[in-house]
Amino acid sequence: MAIPTSTISYFRIQNIVEKKGKKGSKERVIEYMAYGELNEQNAGSCTLTEVPSNLSKPQENEKEIIRRFWDREHEKCDYVRERKATITAEVEEK
Numbered sequence: 001m002a003i004p005t006s007t008i009s010y011f012r013i014q015n016i017v018e019k020k021g022k023k024g025s026k027e028r029v030i031e032y033m034a035y036g037e038l039n040e041q042n043a044g045s046c047t048l049t050e051v052p053s054n055l056s057k058p059q060e061n062e063k064e065i066i067r068r069f070w071d072r073e074h075e076k077c078d079y080v081r082e083r084k085a086t087i088t089a090e091v092e093e094k
Contacts, residue, residue, distance in 0.1 A: 010036040010046070031056045 012034045019027050031053070036046035059065075 008035050008037050009044070010034070013051070 014032050014034065016030050016032065017027050018030055031051040033049045033051050034046060036044055038044040
């Protein structure tokens with residue numbers, strides 16, 4: 001996967017219906033993400049990526065789960081800051 005080296009200047013999500021087989025057969029919707037960037041020489045690139053269905057639709061309680069995840073991460077950061085200050089103080093005492 002290419003990583004843009006400049007600002008992304010284009011972004012779009014597109015749903016495409018794919019028909020399988022003969023009439024009356026199942027259809028599936030494929031979601032694609034397109035993004036592009038321009039560099040200093042006015043040359044650019046466009047990347048097209050298929051988005052898996054489990055990532056394109058919100059899961060049950062997803063917002064709450066993510067909120068709790070970030071709360072725990074903030075607690076970890078606070079703990080590390082406190083430990084660093086404590087260890088620094090202990091080292092300075094010696």
